[in-house]
Amino acid sequence: MTTSETATEGQDHTAAIGPDRTVAVVGTGTMGQGIAQVALVAGHPVRLYDSAPGRAAEAVAALTARLDRLVEKGRLDAAAREAAVGRLHAAEDPAELADASLVIEAIVEDLSVKQRLFADLEKIVGDDTVLATNTSSLSVTAIAGGLRLPGRFVGLHFFNPAPLLPLVEVVSGFATDQDVATRAYATVKGWGKTPVRCADTPGFIVNRVARPFYAEALRVYEEGAADPATIDAALRECGGFRMGPFELTDLIGQDVNEAVTRSVWDSFFQDPKFTPSLAQRRLVESGRLGRKSGHGWFSYAEGAERPEPHTAAPANAPEWITVWGDLGPAEPLVGLFEAAGITVLHKKGGGHIELPSGAELSLADGETSFEYAEEAIVYFDLAYDYAAASRIVLSTREDLDPAALAEAVGLFQALGKKVSVIGDVPGMIVARTVAMLADVAADAVDRGVATAEDVDTAMRLGVNYPAGPMEWAGRVGYRHTCGLLRELHARYANGRYAPGLGLVRRAAAEDAEDSR
Incomplete structure (x- = not known):
């Protein structure tokens, strides 16, 4: 039996934290409440804690109201609602989290603040308590660096809204024990989520692999080849993506999206494959942050008309x-x-x-x-x-x-x-985007960040891609994908489009298979 087979066998509910065990959530914002709701509906006693006085009690009231709405919509029966409310408690003091078997943090994305929180929690909870962070951008290894028992620390990156989106990235830091990662995996799987295993790398899977989806669209725009509405339409209506990158970043927030891009770029020592966009920087500097500010790439003012994509006039078809x-x-x-x-x-x-x-x-x-x-x-x-x-x-x-x-x-x-x-732009829109997604994905797989299957699952479920980048590149052909990047590299000789060894190896294997 191989090591991978053994690991797969360990990923079952027998290793999960039982529903009779308490789950504590620290941080009562949107994400904290969402994670608490997932654990609560799965049958766990849940304790909510927030450092701001009164916030935990407010979150309990808000969660109770959410459960009431689920009952009204027929998604939860009244008896289950009553039982869940009975298991939900606000903690006014961290000491009330002492008997938790799992503590998940969902507070501000600040490394020092998170480090202090977990140092304090480690003095309160038992040595067998699993400690988890929901960070989306910080190093799991760094957060756990000062802990007495860093092996029991893991990343559990839920996607917003947590009750609705199925994906959870289970992130192993440098010191995370394998059995802890397996237990965390089995626990969130038991909650009805789809977990994927991931090594602690900048952006984990989704935020790392997704960068070209935004970057290539911005590059085409910066070169004056097409406007945002047309680029969005190309990726939606031709590429099959759920949303275009300009409308999606308006929804996410231009400041948030640009900060993630810059974080990944800096974390990879300013690798040109992750270079941020000057156009997006200017948009953020102007205060046009998207829907939340009323204007981003598009205007969201009342009565504002959405720009239409460029569409050619009718023409006669050749016979x-x-x-x-x-x-x-x-x-x-x-x-x-x-x-x-x-x-x-x-x-x-x-x-x-x-x-x-x-x-x-x-x-x-x-x-x-x-x-x-x-x-x-x-x-x-x-x-x-x-x-x-x-x-x-x-x-x-x-x-x-x-x-x-x-x-x-x-x-x-x-x-x-x-x-x-x-306009006459190399690689056009969908083709260059898919090629770059495949290149970054293959690099992540070959560096041991995650398996090809987990990368594809993460991108389909985390950001609604029509197919995972590895699957898509395999269908298009690695030789074609690698060749397109080589042509792009010849025209933009800054390293951004140089195909990685992972893609080159797969293209060579495809050549060898075809020659047999």
């Missing part, structure tokens, strides 16, 4: 096209064209579509149209699912013959798609 070779990740388009009544001629080699005008239509590969001044080239973006996508994004140089561009627009409109035409 026929020639498909040269295999289109790789875009091969599903061939069947869609045929189903739309367009005659498709097939020729060997090339890997692109030829339009009647002679213009070439190619999947984004990291190159640009202006580099082929003697040829008419239009690039189209990667889609998560070409059949389901409601929008296709095209990119070409400004001086392309309008008739050739109209052919390309009409071709995709014949499939019932909206079409956006953006």
